[in-house]
Amino acid sequence: MTLPAAVEGDLPVTLAAVEAARAIVSAAVLRTPTLAAPRLSALTGANVYVKYENLQATASFKERGALVKLARLTPDEARRGVVAMSAGNHAQAVAHHGTRLGISTVIVMPETTPEVKVAATRAFGAQVVLYGETVADAFEEAERISRAQGRIFVHPYDDVDVIAGQGSVALEMIEDGPAFDAVLVPIGGGxxxxxxxVAFAGLSPQTEVVGVETQLYPAMWSAMTGQARACGGPTLAEGIAVRDVGVITSQIVRRLVANVVLVDEPELERAVNALLMHQKTLAEGAGAAGLAALLTEPERFRGKTVGLVVSGGNIDPRMLAGILLRELERDERIVSFRLTILDRPGMLGRIATLLGKLGANILEVHHRRTFLDVPAKGTRLDLTVETRDHAHAEMIRTALEGEGLPVQRLGAGGADW
Incomplete structure (x- = not known):
């Protein structure tokens, strides 16, 4: 089957190419499930299905394109080895399948890459070179190594074999899922x-393909709209923190993608938390971008059958721990507040007894006596407690103020009660 002539036109990747790449992918890459997500449906108002690419051996969809590229190297190219640039997932994919196919791999990663991804790439058998502060720095070094050592450069996204391999995700979704009204797909380089x-246009043209980028890195959004926006800043979705989209990918996206939704960091955090709490699946920031878009624009997708691609699950454990705690604070299941009290025996015990009677579990206590805005006979007491919900937190505040103890709310942007 081919794309309609009006669609296929002069596109650099065709449906036939995606279907041909699928034969290579199927031989060595997990066919991940596409499953209904009732709890996410209840959360968003859409009929949500999830494609679990975080279940791959390297916890990312990147295996598909990397394998197709490596499998199509000539014997001479395979002997010379490959070099790739990546902040993590592409690196692991090239390392894994390069080692499996007996191809020498060198991976250049920015020095700022999370250690969990560096360690994983080495564990898959690659030689890792840490270079520069940014992906652009690493890209230049990878190209230098390619020229100096004669290695084949495996581009993370702007390569027809890589793109065709990634398209196998859609082929599986079309076969395994319902008729989708829309699919939400994270965009880095594209x-x-x-x-x-390409796959949806040929096999399910009624499905709207929507991209998702972070507000901090709207490179493809800018390419599609012609409105230049600056790219930069720390983002949870480092896997799609790309300043420059591909020449090949942008050509395809302009023709076949409906539009791009931009998401903020709080929605990304909320999406990572929701996937873990509701679906019991681990997603990195980029992998949760599709759900973040649903949370950002719920009315647009309400009542529609929507497919989400959880594109990767390689998240730093420390970052994940921080996200879970922050979500507990947003849900007011962990609350921090400040009291200025008399510095005398029994005051802390009195407060602790009251909190115990109210069913609040004390997590942290800090006395601060030396601040100049605290009375000489007083002390500042910062408390962090575990609560059930907003109503419970309000009950605690009311009870403390009833004891003559004014309460200042900490956290939640520093806002007072």
Whole structure:
């Protein structure tokens, strides 16, 4: 089957190419499930299905395109080895399948790459070179190594074989899922959404393919709209923190992708938390971007059958721990507040007894006596307690103020009660 002539036109990747790549992918890459997500449906108002690419051996969809590229190297190219640039997932994919196929791999990663991804890449058998502060720095070094050592450069997204391999995600979703009204796909350089868009255009043209980027890195959004926005800043979704989209990918996206939703960091955090709490699945920030878009624009997708691609699950454990705690604070299941009290025996015990009677579990206590805005006979007491919900937190505040102890709420942006 081929795309309609009006669609296929002069696209650099065709449906036939995606279907041909699928034969290579199927031989060595897990066919991940596409499953209904009732709890996410209840949360968002859409009929949600999830494609679990975080279940791959390297916990990312990147295996698909990397394998196709490596499998199509000539014997001479395979002997010379490959070099790739990546902040993590592409690195692990190239390392894993390079080692499996007996191809030498060198991976250049920015020095700022999370250690969990560096360690995982080495564990898959690659030689890792840490270079520069940014992906652009690492890209330049990878190209230098390619020229100096004669290695084949495996581009993370702007390569027809890579794009065709990534398109196999869509082929599986079309076969395993319902008729989708829309699919939400994370965009970094655009390899995944390009391959998927080609497949959906040919086999399920009624499905709207929507991209998702972070507000901090709207590179493809800028390419599509012609409105230049600056890219930069720390983001939870470092896997899609790309300043420059591909030449090949942007051509396909402009033709076949409906539009791009931009999401903020709080929605990304909320999406990572929701996938873990509701689906019991681990997603990195980029992998949760599709759900973040549903949370950002719920009315647009309400009542529609929507497919989400959890594109990767390689998240730093420390970052995950921080997200879970922050979500507990947003839900007011952990509350921090400040009291200025008389510095005399029994005051802390009195407060602790009251909190115990109210069913609040004390997590942290800090006395601060030396601040100049605290009376000489007083002390500042910062308390963090575990609560049930907003109503419970309000009950605690009311009870403390009833004891003559004014309460200042901490956290939640520093807002007072």
């Amino acid at each position: 390899g995944l959404i390009s391959g998927m868009a």
